[in-house]
Amino acid sequence: MTGWARSRRRAKPQQAQVAVILSTALLAIVLVVVAGLTSGYRINLTPSEPLGLWRIVPLSRPAAVNDMVFICPPATADMLEARARGYLRSGSCPGGVAPLIKTVIAIKGQHVEIGARVSVDGRDVSSSALAQRDGRGRPLAPFPSDIVPPGHVFLHSPFPGSYDSRYFGPLPASGILGLAQEVLTYEP
Structure with a gap:
């Protein structure tokens, strides 16, 4: 051999x-x-909140202003369009999208005014300037100003390119999976 x-x-x-x-x-x-x-652990790969490992903490009360939550958006035509445009990632929520991590800035009965910036009950929301176009130059339409209906929450992220309630309006609170808790994150 x-x-x-x-x-x-x-x-x-x-x-x-x-x-x-x-x-x-x-x-x-x-x-x-x-x-x-x-x-209940999730990895966030979007710039809307710090990158890294997050945990979904069960929420045993109604969502309140300043709660940072994981929420599944409903499988509406607007959300399917947002998915097609690449604003939403693939995941386990209805419509095949990933849960969003956003901060609740208004709840039922609060008046949300959307102009060049967002205000809630007459108070400006910081880092809420609206973009006229997305990162690919496509037009973005702001959601019309209105009162948040019962059973809904108005969501925000301070990241300038965030796709949040400024554009899609209030979401059903029934989609909230829980509070968003940072475990091991990194902000570039």
């Missing part, structure tokens, strides 16, 4: 060991991700 044939026979068991190690590592990663998702 040549030296080449002997080295090929030794390589097969080594390749098998590498394949077993890689398969085991991949299975471990999948199990960690599944366990994290079922335990």
